[in-house]
């Protein structure tokens with residue numbers, strides 16, 4: 001992304017987790033809510049699996065089931081079903097258990113500048129969410145500012161595969177060179193989008209890993225979305 005390429009940009013695709021909100025605290029809160037629910041509805045499972053053990057079960061399913069590994073919803077759902085089954089509770093409770101987790105997962109705390117910056121970005125560009133996770137942007141307070149969303153779950157392949165970036169361009173009726181992708185992950189967001197022919201800004205928030213990778217040389221970076229809006233020349237307020 002260079003200043004000369006800014007006039008080419010007609011839309012922005014945005015990563016969600018760790019770009020608009022920190023994901024670790026959101027998942028942890030959701031895991032606590034799920035465990036509290038299990039304590040009442042499936043006490044044997046709650047006793048056999050604490051939060052860490054449920055998380056280990058999820059990781060185990062992701063490893064053993066490459067067919068569903070790109071779909072965090074299915075992985076979480078299947079791990080709950082197995083935990084219930086192994087503990088002697090009704091495995092059919094997994095559906096409701098997942099809903100408890102999923103609702104809590106959307107109780108997000110945005111990074112401080114995000115709400116204002118997204119409003120600024122949306123005043124000039126159509127915004128599309130592009131996530132490998134299972135967050136549903138429409139369920140968040142930012143939903144009204146987004147034109148659409150593509151998830152690895154719904155589309156069948158995730159970032160960094162070029163196909164998901166090209167699908168975003170297709171839905172926006174734009175060429176890759178007219179789209180800017182912004183995200184926190186070097187591999188998934190930045191190198192993936194560049195490989196697909198999109199422009200990129202790498203979001204590197206304060207406290208992120210030092211940039212010591214030869215592959216990151218020459219990449220355009222921003223430290224927050226307010227800076228992004230500034231760099232794109234969108235007036236504040």
Ligand SMILES: [Mg+2]
Pocket residue numbers: 015016017018019183184185
């Ligand atoms: Mg991310």
